[in-house]
Amino acid sequence: MSTLFANGTRTSPSLLDIRDLRVWFDTPRGLVRAVDGVDLSVRPGRTLGVVGESGSGKSVLARAVMNILAPNALTFPDSRISVDGQDLRTISKDQARHLWGSQVSMVFQDPMTSLTPVLTIGRQLTEVLRHHLGMDRAAARRRAEDLLRQVGIPEPAKRLRQYPHNLSGGMRQRVTIALAVSCDPRLLIADEPTTALDVTVQQQILELLDQLRAENGMGMILITHDLGVVAGHADEIAVMYGGRIVERAPTRVLFGAMRHPYTRALVRSIPRIAEPSHTRLHAIPGRPPVIIDPPPGCRFAPRCPNARPRCLSEDPALRRTGDDDTHSHACFFPVGTPEGEAAFAANLRDGRTAAGLTVTEGSRL
Amino acid sequence: MYRMNATALAVLRRLAKLVLVLFLVSVAAFLLLELIPGDPLDTLLPEGATAETRAQLEELYGLNDPMVARYLHWLGGALQGDLGRSFQTQLPVTQAILERVPVTVELAALSTLLALVVAVPFGVYAGYRPGGVLDRVVTFLVSLTLSVPNFLMGILLIFVCAVTLGLFPVSGWVPWEEGAGEHLRSVALPVLTLASAEIVVFVRLLRNDMVATLQQDFALAARARGLPTAWVLFGHALRPSSFSLVTVLGVSLARLIGGTVIVENLFALPGVGTLVINAISSRDYLMVQGIVLLVATVYVVLNTAVDLSYPLLDPRVRKS
Ligand SMILES: Nc1ncnc2c1ncn2[C@@H]1O[C@H](COP(=O)(O)OP(=O)(O)OP(=O)(O)O)[C@@H](O)[C@H]1O
Ligand code: SF4
Ligand SMILES: [Mg+2]
Numbered sequence A: 001m002s003t004l005f006a007n008g009t010r011t012s013p014s015l016l017d018i019r020d021l022r023v024w025f026d027t028p029r030g031l032v033r034a035v036d037g038v039d040l041s042v043r044p045g046r047t048l049g050v051v052g053e054s055g056s057g058k059s060v061l062a063r064a065v066m067n068i069l070a071p072n073a074l075t076f077p078d079s080r081i082s083v084d085g086q087d088l089r090t091i092s093k094d095q096a097r098h099l100w101g102s103q104v105s106m107v108f109q110d111p112m113t114s115l116t117p118v119l120t121i122g123r124q125l126t127e128v129l130r131h132h133l134g135m136d137r138a139a140a141r142r143r144a145e146d147l148l149r150q151v152g153i154p155e156p157a158k159r160l161r162q163y164p165h166n167l168s169g170g171m172r173q174r175v176t177i178a179l180a181v182s183c184d185p186r187l188l189i190a191d192e193p194t195t196a197l198d199v200t201v202q203q204q205i206l207e208l209l210d211q212l213r214a215e216n217g218m219g220m221i222l223i224t225h226d227l228g229v230v231a232g233h234a235d236e237i238a239v240m241y242g243g244r245i246v247e248r249a250p251t252r253v254l255f256g257a258m259r260h261p262y263t264r265a266l267v268r269s270i271p272r273i274a275e276p277s278h279t280r281l282h283a284i285p286g287r288p289p290v291i292i293d294p295p296p297g298c299r300f301a302p303r304c305p306n307a308r309p310r311c312l313s314e315d316p317a318l319r320r321t322g323d324d325d326t327h328s329h330a331c332f333f334p335v336g337t338p339e340g341e342a343a344f345a346a347n348l349r350d351g352r353t354a355a356g357l358t359v360t361e362g363s364r365l
Numbered sequence B: 001m002y003r004m005n006a007t008a009l010a011v012l013r014r015l016a017k018l019v020l021v022l023f024l025v026s027v028a029a030f031l032l033l034e035l036i037p038g039d040p041l042d043t044l045l046p047e048g049a050t051a052e053t054r055a056q057l058e059e060l061y062g063l064n065d066p067m068v069a070r071y072l073h074w075l076g077g078a079l080q081g082d083l084g085r086s087f088q089t090q091l092p093v094t095q096a097i098l099e100r101v102p103v104t105v106e107l108a109a110l111s112t113l114l115a116l117v118v119a120v121p122f123g124v125y126a127g128y129r130p131g132g133v134l135d136r137v138v139t140f141l142v143s144l145t146l147s148v149p150n151f152l153m154g155i156l157l158i159f160v161c162a163v164t165l166g167l168f169p170v171s172g173w174v175p176w177e178e179g180a181g182e183h184l185r186s187v188a189l190p191v192l193t194l195a196s197a198e199i200v201v202f203v204r205l206l207r208n209d210m211v212a213t214l215q216q217d218f219a220l221a222a223r224a225r226g227l228p229t230a231w232v233l234f235g236h237a238l239r240p241s242s243f244s245l246v247t248v249l250g251v252s253l254a255r256l257i258g259g260t261v262i263v264e265n266l267f268a269l270p271g272v273g274t275l276v277i278n279a280i281s282s283r284d285y286l287m288v289q290g291i292v293l294l295v296a297t298v299y300v301v302l303n304t305a306v307d308l309s310y311p312l313l314d315p316r317v318r319k320s
Helices: A002-006 A058-066 A093-097 A121-133 A137-150 A156-160 A169-181 A199-216 A227-233 A251-256 A261-268 A309-313 A338-350 B002-035 B040-044 B051-061 B067-079 B093-128 B133-146 B150-164 B180-214 B217-224 B229-237 B243-257 B261-266 B272-281 B285-313 B315-319
Strands: A016-027 A030-042 A047-051 A073-075 A080-083 A104-107 A187-191 A219-224 A236-241 A244-250
Touching (some): A030 A047, A030 A058, A030 A244, A058 A073, A058 A187, A058 B217, A104 A169, A121 A137, A121 A156, A121 A169, A121 B229, A219 A227, A236 A251, A244 A261, B002 B067, B002 B285, B093 B229, B093 B243, B093 B272, B093 B285, B150 B180, B180 B229, B180 B243, B180 B261, B261 B272, B272 B285
Parallel strands (some): A047 A219
Antiparallel strands (some): A016 A030, A236 A244
């Protein structure tokens, strides 16, 4: 792959291209490997869903792309993030000035905290327009009004004069979306854009994002911990665990054949309202790890019902599955394959996995 | 409309509180004199004064009336600017204080202004890159300055800037009327001495609050919008980071106006600080009382001003 980009003659077909991203945090407890070797790409006009439990490194991934990592973050020198084929490490100051916020922008999880409390909505919108698009005050004002209208905010002229605390959560998230799309970005990263909102508002916000993506032809990364959300809104899905991508496939392919035990466990943990009330809700046993000095082997092994001795000594790499070119996973004993079946059967016989997790018929994925 | 009313109401309530506190301050200042052991007349009367003179004076100062009556009488006078006469000079206390206040206020205002002008940019940029070169230099200078007492700093400045370099006079006060340039040269070292102590406090506060603010979502979001760093720092992050700064600013300004005792004495400046030292050492009680009243009033008024300024820092406060 890398030679394709290194010769400089061919540009990437992807909008965003991430190669071997590693972001560790220097903490008193040690180095926290928040993102530990992630490769992914997003194509124009497409939505990539990034799914994973809390702490799997989704926000750190997003912040690495936006260049807003905390001061204690260490990004590996070999990690590469490129936008439209431009390596962000080598980009000139001039190009950088109108990249973030203009070409690439982001919507944060909590609209209650992601707008500046001391500035009016109008001021926050117009300053972006004036900086990136060089508009004058009046033009920026008019455009800001249009933008608010576009994201479905009634009485935009009045809203411009208000402060964030005057607006409801849903309205605020619309404002942050208006801010994010104000300069027609090529890529929008939405980090759990609906988690903090009412259920009824969640769907509206997701539909708004879909609509804006379709209108502007921008690429999108939709981050969530809810596979159900990405199922309806993403073209492709990357499942993250412990700072790595453990399974990746186009949405339809993934839902047709989930191979990684963690992906399966995630799906099973979604409450299904349609199912009879006696259906057992499967929570994933154990907790997501904070990864400091990890032992060798698969990061999911302590929670995986398929874990065999090999899983504790070797690190599974993300590779294509046999059956589909677009589908990759990082697992030695994938679900729904003879290897996986055999591994589970062996663990069931022993009553426990190689990592010591108790296994019963009910743990089958 | 509703919000305006709520704001006005909050301001009124704050002002009512101010009046109440000022009343308590006046009681305290009054009691100060009442509770001093011994008879204040002892210091006033020449040694071996006759009982007759004493009685006359008691009559004159109304010392035989009941306490409440004396308080009301004193308060009535104070409200009209009459704080009695100095035992020492026989001049009105108010006049003596008013002569000194401009010097002290000028010192306080100039040093606070200088401290802000220096501390805000350094605090903001040190907080922007914690652990960076600027931050480390600032932290080092702060700890260095903190370990030097004010008077030592003054002596140091006198030695370096006045004695060695001859840039400024060693001490003394040149009034405005005798030339602006000379005047400013005479206040430069005292102002620098006072400001150096303020700067380190301000820089540390602002730097720490800035570091915290810049990790908040809204500051990250502003950075993610690609805005110029200065816009993010000064437009988005500075105001939400300046609550502690404004609070301390009010307190320290009040303290400075109350008399910059050490520095005024060191530089032989005719301010409230030298006046109060003088009054205390010569047991000039009415003078001390007048200064206490002034200082306490300045404190209370400035604190109210600080409280009333919070809504300017954060519009969310305006609602409640
Ligand atoms: N500044 C930091 N210092 C130390 N550790 C950090 C820092 N930021 C994030 N981490 C750690 O990195 C890991 C990944 O965090 P991240 O915020 O990316 O998770 P997430 O997948 O976004 O979770 P959530 O669903 O809760 O938002 C976590 O273990 C977290 O504790
Ligand atoms: S089977 Fe092994 S490799 Fe696969 S997820 Fe479980 S522990 Fe990891
Ligand atoms: Mg997150």
